[in-house]
Amino acid sequence: DAKTTQPNSMESNEEEPVHLPCNHSTISGTDYIHWYRQLPSQGPEYVIHGLTSNVNNRMASLAIAEDRKSSTLILHRATLRDAAVYYCILRSGGSNYKLTFGKGTLLTVNP
Amino acid sequence: GAVVSQHPSRVICKSGTSVKIECRSLDFQATTMFWYRQFPKQSLMLMATSNEGSKATYEQGVEKDKFLINHASLTLSTLTVTSAHPEDSSFYICSARAGTPGNTIYFGEGSWLTVV
Numbered sequence: 001d002a003k004t005t006q007p008n009s010m011e012s013n014e015e016e017p018v019h020l021p022c023n024h025s026t027i028s029g030t031d032y033i034h035w036y037r038q039l040p041s042q043g044p045e046y047v048i049h050g051l052t053s054n055v056n057n058r059m060a061s062l063a064i065a066e067d068r069k070s071s072t073l074i075l076h077r078a079t080l081r082d083a084a085v086y087y088c089i090l091r092s093g094g095s096n097y098k099l100t101f102g103k104g105t106l107l108t109v110n111p
Numbered sequence: 112g113a114v115v116s117q118h119p120s121r122v123i124c125k126s127g128t129s130v131k132i133e134c135r136s137l138d139f140q141a142t143t144m145f146w147y148r149q150f151p152k153q154s155l156m157l158m159a160t161s162n163e164g165s166k167a168t169y170e171q172g173v174e175k176d177k178f179l180i181n182h183a184s185l186t187l188s189t190l191t192v193t194s195a196h197p198e199d200s201s202f203y204i205c206s207a208r209a210g211t212p213g214n215t216i217y218f219g220e221g222s223w224l225t226v227v
Binding site: 038041044045087097 | 205
């Protein structure tokens with residue numbers, strides 16, 4: 001799987017937007033960009049995924065660069081419950097559905 | 112989103128015994144399930160891919176005879192840690208592929224294994 005690069009940690013304030021960056025310069029044309037988050041002692045939670053176009057759902061938005069070499073997960077109004085490790089993962093578009101986790105970004109939300 | 116449930120959430124076993132962890136997809140059929148292990152302050156490490164009705168595919172370095180995986184139905188996969196040792200103590204997490212929409216992968220809540 002192509003590799004992603006994320007900052008080790010980020011900090012935000014409650015009720016402010018958060019932009020979590022992810023670089024994936026070696027992405028291939030069929031790789032999907034997935035975001036998951038993990039709270040302590042819990043399994044990862046699906047957040048959002050996309051291929052080329054920007055995506056929105058009730059949890060977040062995913063902005064994908066035109067060249068697809070980077071993407072940004074946007075939390076529109078951070079809450080204390082958004083504090084977690086956020087993982088940006090590339091998954092190939094074939095029948096291999098394996099997700100390979102990197103170290104992710106630890107997001108701290110300040111009250 | 113779809114629900115994946117693991118049981119037990121916590122288990123303590125004695126060294127040398129075997130322990131089984133179940134992973135169920137509650138509201139969808141999962142032809143493919145995955146098992147991960149996570150040590151404290153580390154990321155998830157994929158152990159194996161489990162396809163319903165066939166043998167699991169193990170990642171390099173994972174002992175298939177120690178970590179037995181069975182995926183006998185479209186909603187249940189089990190991981191059995193055989194002859195457990197203290198170094199097997201970890202957080203074990205399963206995930207399942209929901210066919211539609213978009214083949215999204217959903218994760219269970221994880222199972223803490225402590226071997227004493």
